[in-house]
Amino acid sequence: MHQLTLPYPPSVNTYWRHVGPRVLISKHGRQFRTEVCNQLRAKRIKPIEGDLIVDITINPPDRRRRDVDNVLKALLDSLQFAGAFEDDSQIVRLTIEKHEPLPKAGKATVRIQALPADMELIDARTCLRCGYVFDSEGPHNRICNVCTMINRGLPECTPVVRGLKRHNGKVIR
Numbered sequence: 167m168h169q170l171t172l173p174y175p176p177s178v179n180t181y182w183r184h185v186g187p188r189v190l191i192s193k194h195g196r197q198f199r200t201e202v203c204n205q206l207r208a209k210r211i212k213p214i215e216g217d218l219i220v221d222i223t224i225n226p227p228d229r230r231r232r233d234v235d236n237v238l239k240a241l242l243d244s245l246q247f248a249g250a251f252e253d254d255s256q257i258v259r260l261t262i263e264k265h266e267p268l269p270k271a272g273k274a275t276v277r278i279q280a281l282p283a284d285m286e287l288i289d290a291r292t293c294l295r296c297g298y299v300f301d302s303e304g305p306h307n308r309i310c311n312v313c314t315m316i317n318r319g320l321p322e323c324t325p326v327v328r329g330l331k332r333h334n335g336k337v338i339r
Contacts (some may be wrong), residue, residue, distance in 0.1 A: 167279040168211055168250060169297075173201055174227050174272030175240040195240055202244040214251050217281040219299060221292050222262040227272030234262050241274060250278055261292065 176194045183192040191199070222241065226232050242254045251257075258281060277297055281290060291302035295313035302308070309317065331338045 167277065167298075168209075168214070170202075170205060170209075170250075170276045170278075172205065172241070172274045172276060173198065174224065175237040175244070175274055177232070177236040178239045179236060181240045198240060199244040199247055203248040206245075206248040206250060211248075211250060213249050214256075214278060214280050216256065216283075217258045218251055218256045219259045219279050219281055219290070219292060220257050220261070221277040221297070222260070223265055223275040224262065225265050225268040225273050225275075227267060227270060229267050232264070234264050237274065238262065241276070245276065245278070259290070259292075 176192070176198055180192055181195045183190050220242075222238075224234065224237060238260075242257070245251065246254050277292075279292075279299060282299060290299050291308060292299055293310040293313055294308045295317070296310065298310065300310040
């Protein structure tokens with residue numbers, strides 16, 4: 167399994183540039199690709215073979231409206247170019263989540279893991295707590311058995327209050 171923390175990728179809207187009749191990767195796209203290559207080279211990551219599960223968490227650099235699917239092209243192409251996997255056609259499950267912005271920086275956390283050979287894709291899930299692939303009992307089951315046992319042992323920290331509207335964590339009256 168590879169876990170990488172990368173800079174926020176360029177949008178597909180700014181990833182390509184038209185120069186006459188040719189379509190090229192933009193300067194910002196080439197800089198991002200170089201940063202991904204440098205990070206994979208520093209960690210001495212070798213390509214993973216076989217079917218892959220890729221989980222991506224993005225933290226945008228600001229609060230502007232952004233489509234999560236616009237960062238996928240630059241991110242996956244750069245990972246392939248850098249040698250994290252042979253081809254992005256190996257990816258059989260891809261999840262992406264957008265979290266709170268990180269001012270001025272932004273980041274993308276990528277977890278790449280091989281699909282275990284003894285596991286069918288239908289029953290395979292990535293645990294939301296520890297990040298490992300496990301056999302799921304159904305779409306409602308998103309946490310592995312070990313993490314479920316840990317969660318049961320934790321005290322109730324935040325009471326569940328239904329019916330209150332909130333904005334940025336503050337109750338709206």
